[in-house]
Amino acid sequence: MKLAILTFFLLLSLNVFSEKVYFINIKDGDVLKSPFLIQFGLRGKGVAPAGVDVTNTGHHHLLINVDEVDYNLPIPSSDQHLHFGLGQTETNLELPSGKHSLQLVLGDKYHIPHKPPLMSEKIQIIVK
Numbered sequence: 001m002k003l004a005i006l007t008f009f010l011l012l013s014l015n016v017f018s019e020k021v022y023f024i025n026i027k028d029g030d031v032l033k034s035p036f037l038i039q040f041g042l043r044g045k046g047v048a049p050a051g052v053d054v055t056n057t058g059h060h061h062l063l064i065n066v067d068e069v070d071y072n073l074p075i076p077s078s079d080q081h082l083h084f085g086l087g088q089t090e091t092n093l094e095l096p097s098g099k100h101s102l103q104l105v106l107g108d109k110y111h112i113p114h115k116p117p118l119m120s121e122k123i124q125i126i127v128k
Helices: 002-013
Strands: 020-021 034-043 057-064 081-083 090-093 097-107 123-127
Touching: 034 057, 034 097, 034 123
Parallel strands: none
Antiparallel strands: 020 034, 034 090, 057 081, 057 097, 097 123
């Protein structure tokens, strides 16, 4: 019993149970040929479509070359703010050649980031 409790607290201290949004198949510094597949990872929450009220869920937003986000407002919809409001967990993305920043943000049923915001690390990729 003591071992189980110690293991639980060890895992907790390592953030094994923490919430996290991340890129599954690409990483910072990758050189990619357009179009390319991006897979979205999520730990500690579930995915639900926009407009669906299910506790502890959200849907993905992909930010492309975005420097600032107001985390108190709905994430806008544009060529730089892609919404995956049907609950999608991957996309094929076509970008022009050059350097691009990518970041995932989990939004609630109204496209508003969670509090505190649940977002991936911002990564830089190069498209050939």
